[in-house]
Amino acid sequence: MAETQLERAVALPPSDLAKERPRTRPPRRRRGNPLARILTWAGLGLATVMFTYPLLWLVSASFKPRSDVFDNKLIPETFTFENYLTVWQEAPLALWLGNTAVVTVLSAVLVTLSSAMVAWGFAYFRFRGRDLLFGLVLATMMLPGAVTMIPTFLIWNGLGQVGTLTPLWAGNLFGSAFYIFLLRQFFLGLPRELFEAARMDGANNWHLFTRIAMPLCKPALVVTLLFEFQAAWTDLMRPLIYLRDSSTFTIPRGLKALLDQFGFGGNWHWEIVVTASVITTVPMIILFFLGQKHFVRGIATTGSKG
Amino acid sequence: MSVLPLGRSRTDQELRPQQRRNRRRNLRAALLFISPWILGFLVFTLWPVLYSGYLSLTDYDVINDPNFIGLENYGQMLEDPKIRLALWNTFIYTVFSVPVHIIVSLLLAMLLNRVTGRASGFFRTVFYLPKMTPPVAIGILLLLLFNGQNGLVNGVLGWFGIPGPSWTTDPAWIQPGLIIMSLWTLGASTIILLAALQNVPQELYDSARVDGANSWQTTWRITLPMISGSLFFLTIVNTIAAFQTFTEAYTAYFGSGNSTYSNDAALFYAIYLFQQAFEFLHMGYASAMAWLLFVIVLVVTIIQMVVGRRMVYYEGDGNG
Known part of the structure; x- marks a missing residue:
């Protein structure tokens, strides 16, 4: 998780998420050179194949009978739903998906609300030591997760929560440095007048936050929700640490268990592993297409200022 | 009164006296808003960091109380051949994956920068797609695609008459496989670099062309310096991430299933740390x-x- 957070963490121009930036360069470079154009399209085409083919391969293989999984044909010779039925029988998939949904939704919603609160505290109010404190928020992003991993485990162990889903989401109650940073950048772009006017009309601090600031920064909240949704859904390390019984597994943890059982494990049933991989991945692909604009814009704005 | 964003605060002189009186109340409200983070910082960052420092000086297996042993753990690390192996593997992985990652991202971003409109949107979507794949599934894809006998990668190499190695079982080829697979998810970096490329002012290119610069020169003299901030950012972030790489390699080569071949070549530092902590309870x-x-x-x-x-x-620094 640390890696994806950091990857997105660099100065975001205030309120950049709200609007599409106009291209500063008119897009008409070197139309004239046909060779350059051919090379451009060839390069992009090749990259497209590289980026999409593995996923297509995976989906296609999940519809092949066991003996054909490795035949590397894009269209299955014999098309079968068998694998999906087998996986459903072999593994408590509905349970795993349910657990993952619980963890994912709680993680995303809690981290968005708490980070927005904290970000607002750092953006709107002025007080002594604010910048120092905010510097500390940023500094925590540099800390490798391994350093806090063991004591954090001991906390949850002490609270008797190891083996439950709680440790996977409860930490999100306290906000997360990267999202605090991202949302604060956004809040900083809002006009102060708006809030002074609302204050004249009798709005209190809480109203300023919930009725004005939050609705105005919906795009940034959506980006936070989506990023955390993805982070929580795909996490393997924490489920490996905290979950013991297979009935509590999230879907990536379950997928790893299936790989260990059917992939190597002596009985080679790669069609089960392949199919479970598809089931794990497809919700993320759907999420991506639902929130495509936000993902691409969110990631694009993160790296734009050194 | 001009419109002032929250990011620019009014100076004291600009504040009305009543606002100044409100400051104390302000502080209380601010702390209330920030309190979730303060609490989380104390419990889930500050205390863990300190306690982890203490634990590093003890022998602790969770069941019995920590037993203080001074610097013995650190001394033992010096003699642990697996530490050396894990550090070496991680180092090699970082040294190869990070530069290749950035160079390929940059090349793709430059190609992408020549395309506009719908096509540009399409390619950005496609390039980002692998980033959505859960790392566990990427670990599994690695085993499947790089399978020595009938994997897709060796199939493609076969078209060109190249006999592909046993990527996933031959210790010499496990690392290259992991590095190549890691490149599959570089789309996010491409999009960051594309945004940087699009922010380079067109006037720079125009005046350079007037002066007779060719595209090779503008790339080296204008483009690269102007996006060096983003390149720098990606280098730091990807290096930190590479040092901590875990999930793909753990999925593919560790866990209860694999006992058929040596996975020493895939033993990254984060994996060995995880094993020591949660498998051996050290x-x-x-x-x-x-x-x-x-x-x-x-x-x-x-x-x-x-x-x-x-x-x-x-920008504005004057020392480019």
Whole structure:
């Protein structure tokens, strides 16, 4: 998780998420050179194949009978739903998906609300030591997760929560440095007048936050929700640490268990592993297409200022 | 009164007296808003960091109380051949994957920058797609695609008459496989670099062309300096991430299933740390390992910052 957070963490121009930036360069470079154009399209085409083919391969293989999984044909010779039925029988998939949904939704919603609160505290109010404190928020992003991993485990162990889903989401109650940073950048772009006017009309601090600031920064909240949704859904390390019984597994943890059982494990049933991989991945692909604009814009704005 | 964003605060002179009186109340409200983070910082960052430092000086297996042993864990790390192996593997992985990752991302971003409209949107979507794949599934894809006998990669190599190696079982080829697979998810970097490329002012290219510069020269003299901030950022972030790489390699080569072949070549530092902590329950030793990782990451980042400061061009800085 640390890696994806950091990857997105660099100065975001205030309120950049709200609007599409106009291209500063008119897009008409070197139309004239046909060779350059051919090379451009060839390069992009090749990259497209590289980026999409593995996923297509995976989906296609999940519809092949066991003996054909490795035949590397894009269209299955014999098309079968068998694998999906087998996986459903072999593994408590509905349970795993349910657990993952619980963890994912709680993680995303809690981290968005708490980070927005904290970000607002750092953006709107002025007080002594604010910048120092905010510097500390940023500094925590540099800390490798391994350093806090063991004591954090001991906390949850002490609270008797190891083996439950709680440790996977409860930490999100306290906000997360990267999202605090991202949302604060956004809040900083809002006009102060708006809030002074609302204050004249009798709005209190809480109203300023919930009725004005939050609705105005919906795009940034959506980006936070989506990023955390993805982070929580795909996490393997924490489920490996905290979950013991297979009935509590999230879907990536379950997928790893299936790989260990059917992939190597002596009985080679790669069609089960392949199919479970598809089931794990497809919700993320759907999420991506639902929130495509936000993902691409969110990631694009993160790296734009050194 | 001009419109002032929250980011620019009014000076004291600009504040009305009543607002100044409100300051104390302000502080209380501010702390209330920030309180979730303060609480989380104390419980889930500050205390863990301190306690992990203490644990690194103990022998602790969770069941019995920590037993203080001084620097013994650190001494033991010096003699542990697996630490050396894990550090070496991680180092090799970082040294190869990070530069290739950035160079390929940059090339793709430059190609993408020549395309506009719908096509541009399409390619951005496609390039980002692998980033949505859960790392567990990427680990599995690695085993499938790089399978020595009938994997797709060797199939394609076969078209060109190249006999592909046993990527997933031959210790010499496990690392290259992991590195190549890691490139599959570089789309996010491409999009960051594309955004940087699009922010380079067109006037720079126009005046350079008037002066007779060719595209090779504009690339080296204008484009690269102007996006050096983003390149620098990606280098630091990807290096830190590479040092901590875990999930794909763990999925593919570790866990209860694999006992058929040596996975030493895939033993990354984070994996060995995880094993020490949660498989062998050597919590003290693992804490010492975590601190070594922390120091390494810190030192490398500082070196990169110092070197980077000289090479990165910041607008208005005048030392490009």
